[in-house]
Amino acid sequence: MIDVAVVAFTQRQEAAISGESEVEFMVPLMEQAKASVGLTQSDMGFTCSGSSDFLAGQAFSFVMTIDGTGPVPPISESHVEQDGAWALYEAWVKIQCGGIDTAFVYGYGKSSPGSVRDVLATQMDPYYVCPLWPDSYAIEALAARLMLEGGHVSESRLAEIAARSRASAASNPHAVRTDPKSVAEILAEDYVIDPLRPSDLPAEADGGCAVVLATGDRARELCERPAWIRGMDHRGDAHTLGVRDLTSSASARLAAHHAGVAGDKIDLAELYGPFTTSEHLLIEALGLDEDSTAVNPSGGALAAHTMMASGLIRIGEAASRIWRGDGDRAVAHATSGPCLQQNMVCVLEGD
């Protein structure tokens, strides 16, 4: 295996970025990420992006963002219609094929022009489920009741996760939901969709992020303490909700196993749990001990949920803490689909 590290990361997340297109807000982010390690687009061996034409409402919308990278002379690039974390996975595989020592990865989404809660109904089964337009909160609420009534979690545990996210997000300039609330205050909130309260739901955001990857000695030249990718794996559960056990995450457990999470202590974890219920399931599936692992020190996706970027942002948040020496070994996680249908787990280490 070729050693690959995350050496640069920039992000922007706001409740709504109005008056700027995706390309307009991504160009400065992409430039800053490359400039922070003294590289330009022509230095990149490969470029891969994650975004959604469906969310943008325009076919091949991502091509305009590729133009924004400054792809002259012509570049080697690819795009995934997925969170940027999956674009990073493709770039990592591309690097393993040999011949390049750098890659540029970015992801972005702007969901504020519509209601992402409703738009997400369109990711469900097109014949049996989507025509009923169950919104994403309703779908998660079905899983939440199974978890609560089955004794897999309590409402106070969910409120603790929400309170921790709010407290951590207070020091994150990119978080959207940053006002602190106590467990008691959260439990006093009215349900949005019984049994989920406002604090159980993701704070939707617009934005994006950009990451530079580099190999071996090149990474050491570019970054004082590179965040080495020691293991990465992604797995999926069935699309059909009715055949799945919604009280655990089999695919996250499998991805964590193959990524080698259990090999050593984990100092910090950045988990893409859009709901408190999903974060709880992920802590269990990854086998994390909250006494020894700082879970979502950024506040996580509860504090700022940017479609198509929240997963890659988790990798960037974990990597930047390794650069700073906040931890030596971290796990970053990305998800996609209803009720944690698909999961990616990435283990990062500092030297």
Next chain:
Amino acid sequence: MSSEVLQAPLVLEYPFTRSTGPVIGAFLTGLRDGVICGIRRADGTVLCPPQEYDPLTAEPLTELVEVGQAGEVVTWAWNGDPRPMQPFDRPFAWALIRLDGADTSMLHAVFAPSAAEMSTGMRVRVVWRTEREGHIADIAGFEPIPAVETA
């Protein structure tokens, strides 16, 4: 530079039709006729709604079977603020419903007057639309079966 945001209409279109195939097509045709189908898996259990391939093992599935028109609520969520295009314009419950004779559950709406009338394990039965066209919404939703009838 002007701060005016340019706006233009954009109509998303899907201007072609697709065949629903031998399994999903049979289920939808069944709905038009007031019948609900599942499909038998290799282990003998019945998947409803049916799929052409087993979602866990990917084996092709072909043995369609009729299932009941009543069943049990496996989980539910109270939708106090229904959104446009959802099955009912008054508060209702979303539920995963396991129909009699099926081993997996399907998503649909339960028309209960309030969350207090909902419980996991409760019995519900299908409410058919009068005009049916072979669509999941041919099932208007499900209604609670009063305990006296269940007993």
